[in-house]
Amino acid sequence: MATKLSSEEVADLWRVYKEDQAAGRKDERLRNKLIETYYSLVRYNAERVWSKLPEGVDLNDLISAGVFGLMDAIDAFDLERGVKFETYCVPRIRGAMLDELRTMDWVPRLVRSKASKMEAARKLAEAEFGRPPSDGEIAAKMELSAEEFDKLKTEANAVNLVSLNKKWYETDSYKDVREVDILADIKGEDPTLGIQKRDVMRLVTKGLNRNERLIIILYYYEELTMKEIGTTLGLSESRVSQMHSSIVNRLKDQLGRRRPEFD
Structure with missing residues:
Protein backbone atom coordinates (compact mmCIF):
# COMPACT_ATOMS: atom_id res chain seq x y z
CA MET A 1 0.00 0.00 0.00
CA ALA A 2 1.44 3.41 -1.00
CA THR A 3 2.44 5.75 1.82
CA LYS A 4 0.38 8.95 1.94
CA LEU A 5 2.54 11.95 1.13
CA SER A 6 2.45 15.18 3.10
CA SER A 7 1.38 18.40 1.37
CA GLU A 8 5.03 19.52 1.30
CA GLU A 9 6.10 16.24 -0.32
CA VAL A 10 3.35 16.54 -2.92
CA ALA A 11 4.41 20.12 -3.71
CA ASP A 12 8.04 18.99 -4.15
CA LEU A 13 6.89 16.11 -6.36
CA TRP A 14 4.98 18.52 -8.59
CA ARG A 15 7.90 20.93 -8.80
CA VAL A 16 10.41 18.26 -9.83
CA TYR A 17 8.01 16.65 -12.33
CA LYS A 18 7.19 19.96 -14.01
CA GLU A 19 10.87 20.99 -14.13
CA ASP A 20 11.67 17.71 -15.90
CA GLN A 21 8.72 18.19 -18.24
CA ALA A 22 9.86 21.71 -19.14
CA ALA A 23 13.31 20.31 -19.94
CA GLY A 24 11.78 17.79 -22.33
CA ARG A 25 12.10 14.86 -19.97
CA LYS A 26 9.23 12.71 -18.69
CA ASP A 27 9.92 10.77 -15.51
CA GLU A 28 7.37 7.95 -15.46
CA ARG A 29 8.26 7.14 -11.85
CA LEU A 30 7.33 10.65 -10.70
CA ARG A 31 4.13 10.64 -12.74
CA ASN A 32 3.14 7.29 -11.25
CA LYS A 33 3.60 8.76 -7.77
CA LEU A 34 1.29 11.63 -8.71
CA ILE A 35 -1.26 9.15 -10.07
CA GLU A 36 -1.13 7.22 -6.78
CA THR A 37 -1.59 10.47 -4.86
CA TYR A 38 -4.79 11.41 -6.70
CA TYR A 39 -6.13 7.93 -7.48
CA SER A 40 -8.80 8.24 -4.78
CA LEU A 41 -10.37 11.07 -6.81
CA VAL A 42 -10.64 8.75 -9.80
CA ARG A 43 -12.30 5.99 -7.81
CA TYR A 44 -14.68 8.38 -6.03
CA ASN A 45 -15.90 9.93 -9.28
CA ALA A 46 -16.10 6.56 -11.03
CA GLU A 47 -18.33 5.20 -8.26
CA ARG A 48 -20.59 8.26 -8.43
CA VAL A 49 -21.00 7.97 -12.20
CA TRP A 50 -21.40 4.19 -12.08
CA SER A 51 -24.12 4.35 -9.40
CA LYS A 52 -26.39 6.22 -11.82
CA LEU A 53 -25.91 3.92 -14.80
CA PRO A 54 -27.98 0.92 -15.96
CA GLU A 55 -26.74 -2.62 -15.43
CA GLY A 56 -23.94 -3.81 -17.70
CA VAL A 57 -21.31 -1.10 -17.21
CA ASP A 58 -18.15 -2.32 -15.47
CA LEU A 59 -16.89 -0.01 -12.72
CA ASN A 60 -13.31 -0.97 -13.54
CA ASP A 61 -13.78 0.29 -17.12
CA LEU A 62 -14.75 3.70 -15.76
CA ILE A 63 -11.80 3.71 -13.35
CA SER A 64 -9.37 2.84 -16.16
CA ALA A 65 -10.76 5.65 -18.31
CA GLY A 66 -10.56 8.03 -15.34
CA VAL A 67 -6.88 7.18 -14.81
CA PHE A 68 -6.15 8.19 -18.41
CA GLY A 69 -8.02 11.44 -17.76
CA LEU A 70 -5.91 11.94 -14.64
CA MET A 71 -2.70 11.34 -16.60
CA ASP A 72 -3.71 13.96 -19.17
CA ALA A 73 -4.55 16.41 -16.38
CA ILE A 74 -1.15 15.86 -14.73
CA ASP A 75 0.69 16.58 -17.98
CA ALA A 76 -1.42 19.66 -18.81
CA PHE A 77 -1.55 21.20 -15.31
CA ASP A 78 0.12 24.60 -14.90
CA LEU A 79 1.52 25.20 -11.42
CA GLU A 80 1.70 28.95 -12.04
CA ARG A 81 -2.05 29.44 -12.45
CA GLY A 82 -2.75 29.18 -8.74
CA VAL A 83 -5.56 26.64 -9.16
CA LYS A 84 -5.81 23.57 -6.94
CA PHE A 85 -5.06 20.43 -8.93
CA GLU A 86 -8.07 18.66 -7.40
CA THR A 87 -10.36 21.34 -8.85
CA TYR A 88 -8.62 21.23 -12.22
CA CYS A 89 -8.47 17.46 -12.72
CA VAL A 90 -11.99 16.33 -11.77
CA PRO A 91 -13.70 17.62 -14.97
CA ARG A 92 -11.01 15.86 -17.04
CA ILE A 93 -11.44 12.63 -15.09
CA ARG A 94 -15.21 12.71 -15.50
CA GLY A 95 -14.88 13.72 -19.15
CA ALA A 96 -12.68 10.69 -19.86
CA MET A 97 -15.28 8.47 -18.18
CA LEU A 98 -18.10 9.94 -20.26
CA ASP A 99 -16.04 9.47 -23.42
CA GLU A 100 -15.66 5.82 -22.45
CA LEU A 101 -19.41 5.53 -21.96
CA ARG A 102 -20.00 7.02 -25.39
CA THR A 103 -17.77 4.35 -26.93
CA MET A 104 -19.99 1.73 -25.24
CA ASP A 105 -23.10 3.23 -26.85
CA TRP A 106 -24.83 0.49 -28.83
CA VAL A 107 -27.13 2.81 -30.81
CA PRO A 108 -25.57 3.23 -34.27
CA ARG A 109 -24.74 6.77 -35.39
CA LEU A 110 -26.93 6.33 -38.49
CA VAL A 111 -29.94 5.55 -36.28
CA ARG A 112 -29.35 8.73 -34.26
CA SER A 113 -29.11 10.74 -37.48
CA LYS A 114 -32.44 9.38 -38.69
CA ALA A 115 -34.08 10.15 -35.35
CA SER A 116 -32.76 13.74 -35.46
CA LYS A 117 -34.14 14.29 -38.97
CA MET A 118 -37.54 12.94 -37.97
CA GLU A 119 -37.65 15.17 -34.90
CA ALA A 120 -36.70 18.23 -36.99
CA ALA A 121 -39.53 17.44 -39.45
CA ARG A 122 -41.98 17.00 -36.56
CA LYS A 123 -41.10 20.44 -35.16
CA LEU A 124 -41.50 22.08 -38.57
CA ALA A 125 -44.92 20.47 -39.07
CA GLU A 126 -46.01 21.41 -35.55
CA ALA A 127 -45.00 25.04 -36.14
CA GLU A 128 -46.90 25.10 -39.44
CA PHE A 129 -50.14 23.52 -38.21
CA GLY A 130 -50.09 24.89 -34.65
CA ARG A 131 -50.77 21.43 -33.20
CA PRO A 132 -49.03 18.05 -32.84
CA PRO A 133 -48.75 16.68 -36.40
CA SER A 134 -49.85 13.24 -37.54
CA ASP A 135 -47.41 10.68 -38.88
CA GLY A 136 -48.71 11.36 -42.37
CA GLU A 137 -47.97 15.08 -42.06
CA ILE A 138 -44.45 14.41 -40.79
CA ALA A 139 -43.91 11.95 -43.65
CA ALA A 140 -45.05 14.60 -46.13
CA LYS A 141 -42.53 17.06 -44.70
CA MET A 142 -39.79 14.47 -45.20
CA GLU A 143 -41.12 13.57 -48.65
CA LEU A 144 -41.45 9.91 -47.64
CA SER A 145 -44.14 7.36 -48.39
CA ALA A 146 -46.13 5.91 -45.50
CA GLU A 147 -44.17 2.67 -45.75
CA GLU A 148 -40.81 4.46 -45.78
CA PHE A 149 -41.84 6.61 -42.81
CA ASP A 150 -42.98 3.59 -40.77
CA LYS A 151 -39.61 1.95 -41.38
CA LEU A 152 -37.77 5.13 -40.36
CA LYS A 153 -39.89 5.47 -37.23
CA THR A 154 -39.13 1.90 -36.20
CA GLU A 155 -35.40 2.45 -36.63
CA ALA A 156 -35.46 5.81 -34.84
CA ASN A 157 -37.24 4.30 -31.83
CA ALA A 158 -33.96 2.57 -30.92
CA VAL A 159 -32.76 5.93 -29.59
CA ASN A 160 -35.35 5.84 -26.82
CA LEU A 161 -32.93 4.13 -24.43
CA VAL A 162 -31.23 7.23 -23.00
CA SER A 163 -28.18 7.22 -20.77
CA LEU A 164 -29.09 8.48 -17.28
CA ASN A 165 -25.68 10.14 -17.19
CA LYS A 166 -26.56 12.50 -20.07
CA LYS A 167 -25.65 16.11 -19.19
CA TRP A 168 -28.71 18.30 -18.56
CA TYR A 169 -26.93 21.59 -17.82
CA GLU A 170 -23.62 22.77 -16.43
CA THR A 171 -23.03 24.36 -13.04
CA ASP A 172 -20.22 26.47 -11.65
CA SER A 173 -18.86 23.44 -9.81
CA TYR A 174 -17.37 20.31 -11.35
CA LYS A 175 -20.61 18.39 -10.73
CA ASP A 176 -22.88 18.93 -13.72
CA VAL A 177 -26.59 18.21 -13.41
CA ARG A 178 -27.36 14.96 -15.24
CA GLU A 179 -30.50 13.42 -16.71
CA VAL A 180 -30.90 11.18 -13.66
CA ASP A 181 -30.91 14.22 -11.34
CA ILE A 182 -34.00 15.77 -12.95
CA LEU A 183 -35.81 12.69 -14.24
CA ALA A 184 -39.39 12.58 -12.94
CA ASP A 185 -40.64 9.31 -11.52
CA ILE A 186 -43.97 9.05 -13.34
CA LYS A 187 -44.47 5.37 -12.63
CA GLY A 188 -44.05 5.47 -8.88
CA GLU A 189 -42.81 1.90 -8.81
CA ASP A 190 -42.41 0.16 -5.48
Whole structure:
Protein backbone atom coordinates (compact mmCIF):
# COMPACT_ATOMS: atom_id res chain seq x y z
CA MET A 1 0.00 0.00 0.00
CA ALA A 2 1.44 3.41 -1.00
CA THR A 3 2.44 5.75 1.82
CA LYS A 4 0.38 8.95 1.94
CA LEU A 5 2.54 11.95 1.13
CA SER A 6 2.45 15.18 3.10
CA SER A 7 1.38 18.40 1.37
CA GLU A 8 5.03 19.52 1.30
CA GLU A 9 6.10 16.24 -0.32
CA VAL A 10 3.35 16.54 -2.92
CA ALA A 11 4.41 20.12 -3.71
CA ASP A 12 8.04 18.99 -4.15
CA LEU A 13 6.89 16.11 -6.36
CA TRP A 14 4.98 18.52 -8.59
CA ARG A 15 7.90 20.93 -8.80
CA VAL A 16 10.41 18.26 -9.83
CA TYR A 17 8.01 16.65 -12.33
CA LYS A 18 7.19 19.96 -14.01
CA GLU A 19 10.87 20.99 -14.13
CA ASP A 20 11.67 17.71 -15.90
CA GLN A 21 8.72 18.19 -18.24
CA ALA A 22 9.86 21.71 -19.14
CA ALA A 23 13.31 20.31 -19.94
CA GLY A 24 11.78 17.79 -22.33
CA ARG A 25 12.10 14.86 -19.97
CA LYS A 26 9.23 12.71 -18.69
CA ASP A 27 9.92 10.77 -15.51
CA GLU A 28 7.37 7.95 -15.46
CA ARG A 29 8.26 7.14 -11.85
CA LEU A 30 7.33 10.65 -10.70
CA ARG A 31 4.13 10.64 -12.74
CA ASN A 32 3.14 7.29 -11.25
CA LYS A 33 3.60 8.76 -7.77
CA LEU A 34 1.29 11.63 -8.71
CA ILE A 35 -1.26 9.15 -10.07
CA GLU A 36 -1.13 7.22 -6.78
CA THR A 37 -1.59 10.47 -4.86
CA TYR A 38 -4.79 11.41 -6.70
CA TYR A 39 -6.13 7.93 -7.48
CA SER A 40 -8.80 8.24 -4.78
CA LEU A 41 -10.37 11.07 -6.81
CA VAL A 42 -10.64 8.75 -9.80
CA ARG A 43 -12.30 5.99 -7.81
CA TYR A 44 -14.68 8.38 -6.03
CA ASN A 45 -15.90 9.93 -9.28
CA ALA A 46 -16.10 6.56 -11.03
CA GLU A 47 -18.33 5.20 -8.26
CA ARG A 48 -20.59 8.26 -8.43
CA VAL A 49 -21.00 7.97 -12.20
CA TRP A 50 -21.40 4.19 -12.08
CA SER A 51 -24.12 4.35 -9.40
CA LYS A 52 -26.39 6.22 -11.82
CA LEU A 53 -25.91 3.92 -14.80
CA PRO A 54 -27.98 0.92 -15.96
CA GLU A 55 -26.74 -2.62 -15.43
CA GLY A 56 -23.94 -3.81 -17.70
CA VAL A 57 -21.31 -1.10 -17.21
CA ASP A 58 -18.15 -2.32 -15.47
CA LEU A 59 -16.89 -0.01 -12.72
CA ASN A 60 -13.31 -0.97 -13.54
CA ASP A 61 -13.78 0.29 -17.12
CA LEU A 62 -14.75 3.70 -15.76
CA ILE A 63 -11.80 3.71 -13.35
CA SER A 64 -9.37 2.84 -16.16
CA ALA A 65 -10.76 5.65 -18.31
CA GLY A 66 -10.56 8.03 -15.34
CA VAL A 67 -6.88 7.18 -14.81
CA PHE A 68 -6.15 8.19 -18.41
CA GLY A 69 -8.02 11.44 -17.76
CA LEU A 70 -5.91 11.94 -14.64
CA MET A 71 -2.70 11.34 -16.60
CA ASP A 72 -3.71 13.96 -19.17
CA ALA A 73 -4.55 16.41 -16.38
CA ILE A 74 -1.15 15.86 -14.73
CA ASP A 75 0.69 16.58 -17.98
CA ALA A 76 -1.42 19.66 -18.81
CA PHE A 77 -1.55 21.20 -15.31
CA ASP A 78 0.12 24.60 -14.90
CA LEU A 79 1.52 25.20 -11.42
CA GLU A 80 1.70 28.95 -12.04
CA ARG A 81 -2.05 29.44 -12.45
CA GLY A 82 -2.75 29.18 -8.74
CA VAL A 83 -5.56 26.64 -9.16
CA LYS A 84 -5.81 23.57 -6.94
CA PHE A 85 -5.06 20.43 -8.93
CA GLU A 86 -8.07 18.66 -7.40
CA THR A 87 -10.36 21.34 -8.85
CA TYR A 88 -8.62 21.23 -12.22
CA CYS A 89 -8.47 17.46 -12.72
CA VAL A 90 -11.99 16.33 -11.77
CA PRO A 91 -13.70 17.62 -14.97
CA ARG A 92 -11.01 15.86 -17.04
CA ILE A 93 -11.44 12.63 -15.09
CA ARG A 94 -15.21 12.71 -15.50
CA GLY A 95 -14.88 13.72 -19.15
CA ALA A 96 -12.68 10.69 -19.86
CA MET A 97 -15.28 8.47 -18.18
CA LEU A 98 -18.10 9.94 -20.26
CA ASP A 99 -16.04 9.47 -23.42
CA GLU A 100 -15.66 5.82 -22.45
CA LEU A 101 -19.41 5.53 -21.96
CA ARG A 102 -20.00 7.02 -25.39
CA THR A 103 -17.77 4.35 -26.93
CA MET A 104 -19.99 1.73 -25.24
CA ASP A 105 -23.10 3.23 -26.85
CA TRP A 106 -24.83 0.49 -28.83
CA VAL A 107 -27.13 2.81 -30.81
CA PRO A 108 -25.57 3.23 -34.27
CA ARG A 109 -24.74 6.77 -35.39
CA LEU A 110 -26.93 6.33 -38.49
CA VAL A 111 -29.94 5.55 -36.28
CA ARG A 112 -29.35 8.73 -34.26
CA SER A 113 -29.11 10.74 -37.48
CA LYS A 114 -32.44 9.38 -38.69
CA ALA A 115 -34.08 10.15 -35.35
CA SER A 116 -32.76 13.74 -35.46
CA LYS A 117 -34.14 14.29 -38.97
CA MET A 118 -37.54 12.94 -37.97
CA GLU A 119 -37.65 15.17 -34.90
CA ALA A 120 -36.70 18.23 -36.99
CA ALA A 121 -39.53 17.44 -39.45
CA ARG A 122 -41.98 17.00 -36.56
CA LYS A 123 -41.10 20.44 -35.16
CA LEU A 124 -41.50 22.08 -38.57
CA ALA A 125 -44.92 20.47 -39.07
CA GLU A 126 -46.01 21.41 -35.55
CA ALA A 127 -45.00 25.04 -36.14
CA GLU A 128 -46.90 25.10 -39.44
CA PHE A 129 -50.14 23.52 -38.21
CA GLY A 130 -50.09 24.89 -34.65
CA ARG A 131 -50.77 21.43 -33.20
CA PRO A 132 -49.03 18.05 -32.84
CA PRO A 133 -48.75 16.68 -36.40
CA SER A 134 -49.85 13.24 -37.54
CA ASP A 135 -47.41 10.68 -38.88
CA GLY A 136 -48.71 11.36 -42.37
CA GLU A 137 -47.97 15.08 -42.06
CA ILE A 138 -44.45 14.41 -40.79
CA ALA A 139 -43.91 11.95 -43.65
CA ALA A 140 -45.05 14.60 -46.13
CA LYS A 141 -42.53 17.06 -44.70
CA MET A 142 -39.79 14.47 -45.20
CA GLU A 143 -41.12 13.57 -48.65
CA LEU A 144 -41.45 9.91 -47.64
CA SER A 145 -44.14 7.36 -48.39
CA ALA A 146 -46.13 5.91 -45.50
CA GLU A 147 -44.17 2.67 -45.75
CA GLU A 148 -40.81 4.46 -45.78
CA PHE A 149 -41.84 6.61 -42.81
CA ASP A 150 -42.98 3.59 -40.77
CA LYS A 151 -39.61 1.95 -41.38
CA LEU A 152 -37.77 5.13 -40.36
CA LYS A 153 -39.89 5.47 -37.23
CA THR A 154 -39.13 1.90 -36.20
CA GLU A 155 -35.40 2.45 -36.63
CA ALA A 156 -35.46 5.81 -34.84
CA ASN A 157 -37.24 4.30 -31.83
CA ALA A 158 -33.96 2.57 -30.92
CA VAL A 159 -32.76 5.93 -29.59
CA ASN A 160 -35.35 5.84 -26.82
CA LEU A 161 -32.93 4.13 -24.43
CA VAL A 162 -31.23 7.23 -23.00
CA SER A 163 -28.18 7.22 -20.77
CA LEU A 164 -29.09 8.48 -17.28
CA ASN A 165 -25.68 10.14 -17.19
CA LYS A 166 -26.56 12.50 -20.07
CA LYS A 167 -25.65 16.11 -19.19
CA TRP A 168 -28.71 18.30 -18.56
CA TYR A 169 -26.93 21.59 -17.82
CA GLU A 170 -23.62 22.77 -16.43
CA THR A 171 -23.03 24.36 -13.04
CA ASP A 172 -20.22 26.47 -11.65
CA SER A 173 -18.86 23.44 -9.81
CA TYR A 174 -17.37 20.31 -11.35
CA LYS A 175 -20.61 18.39 -10.73
CA ASP A 176 -22.88 18.93 -13.72
CA VAL A 177 -26.59 18.21 -13.41
CA ARG A 178 -27.36 14.96 -15.24
CA GLU A 179 -30.50 13.42 -16.71
CA VAL A 180 -30.90 11.18 -13.66
CA ASP A 181 -30.91 14.22 -11.34
CA ILE A 182 -34.00 15.77 -12.95
CA LEU A 183 -35.81 12.69 -14.24
CA ALA A 184 -39.39 12.58 -12.94
CA ASP A 185 -40.64 9.31 -11.52
CA ILE A 186 -43.97 9.05 -13.34
CA LYS A 187 -44.47 5.37 -12.63
CA GLY A 188 -44.05 5.47 -8.88
CA GLU A 189 -42.81 1.90 -8.81
CA ASP A 190 -42.41 0.16 -5.48
CA PRO A 191 -38.65 0.26 -4.65
CA THR A 192 -38.81 -3.37 -3.52
CA LEU A 193 -40.25 -4.40 -6.88
CA GLY A 194 -37.50 -2.47 -8.63
CA ILE A 195 -34.83 -4.32 -6.67
CA GLN A 196 -36.50 -7.64 -7.47
CA LYS A 197 -36.62 -6.81 -11.19
CA ARG A 198 -32.94 -5.86 -11.18
CA ASP A 199 -32.07 -9.08 -9.37
CA VAL A 200 -33.99 -11.07 -11.98
CA MET A 201 -32.28 -9.14 -14.79
CA ARG A 202 -28.86 -9.78 -13.25
CA LEU A 203 -29.64 -13.49 -12.84
CA VAL A 204 -31.01 -13.89 -16.36
CA THR A 205 -28.27 -11.97 -18.19
CA LYS A 206 -25.33 -13.33 -16.19
CA GLY A 207 -22.86 -15.00 -18.51
CA LEU A 208 -24.36 -13.53 -21.69
CA ASN A 209 -22.26 -11.50 -24.09
CA ARG A 210 -23.17 -7.93 -25.12
CA ASN A 211 -25.44 -8.78 -28.06
CA GLU A 212 -27.16 -11.63 -26.20
CA ARG A 213 -27.84 -9.36 -23.21
CA LEU A 214 -29.26 -6.63 -25.45
CA ILE A 215 -31.54 -9.10 -27.24
CA ILE A 216 -33.06 -10.19 -23.91
CA ILE A 217 -33.45 -6.61 -22.66
CA LEU A 218 -34.87 -5.23 -25.90
CA TYR A 219 -37.27 -8.13 -26.49
CA TYR A 220 -38.65 -8.69 -22.99
CA TYR A 221 -38.20 -5.30 -21.33
CA GLU A 222 -38.44 -2.81 -24.23
CA GLU A 223 -40.87 -5.03 -26.22
CA LEU A 224 -39.13 -4.53 -29.56
CA THR A 225 -39.79 -7.02 -32.36
CA MET A 226 -37.09 -9.32 -33.74
CA LYS A 227 -36.92 -7.10 -36.83
CA GLU A 228 -36.47 -3.93 -34.74
CA ILE A 229 -33.77 -5.58 -32.64
CA GLY A 230 -31.99 -6.71 -35.80
CA THR A 231 -32.05 -3.13 -37.12
CA THR A 232 -30.64 -1.83 -33.83
CA LEU A 233 -27.83 -4.39 -33.60
CA GLY A 234 -27.04 -4.58 -37.30
CA LEU A 235 -28.15 -8.22 -37.55
CA SER A 236 -30.70 -9.96 -39.75
CA GLU A 237 -34.10 -10.80 -38.28
CA SER A 238 -33.44 -14.51 -38.74
CA ARG A 239 -30.09 -14.23 -36.93
CA VAL A 240 -31.73 -12.45 -33.99
CA SER A 241 -34.45 -15.14 -33.84
CA GLN A 242 -31.81 -17.87 -33.92
CA MET A 243 -29.79 -16.21 -31.14
CA HIS A 244 -32.95 -15.66 -29.07
CA SER A 245 -33.90 -19.36 -29.28
CA SER A 246 -30.38 -20.38 -28.31
CA ILE A 247 -30.35 -17.98 -25.34
CA VAL A 248 -33.77 -19.15 -24.09
CA ASN A 249 -32.78 -22.83 -24.31
CA ARG A 250 -29.55 -22.10 -22.44
CA LEU A 251 -31.39 -20.14 -19.74
CA LYS A 252 -33.98 -22.90 -19.32
CA ASP A 253 -31.16 -25.37 -18.81
CA GLN A 254 -29.41 -23.13 -16.29
CA LEU A 255 -32.59 -22.37 -14.33
CA GLY A 256 -33.55 -26.05 -14.39
CA ARG A 257 -30.28 -26.98 -12.71
CA ARG A 258 -30.81 -24.24 -10.11
CA ARG A 259 -34.46 -25.07 -9.36
CA PRO A 260 -33.64 -26.63 -5.94
CA GLU A 261 -32.35 -23.22 -4.79
CA PHE A 262 -35.85 -21.74 -5.19
CA ASP A 263 -37.84 -24.59 -3.62
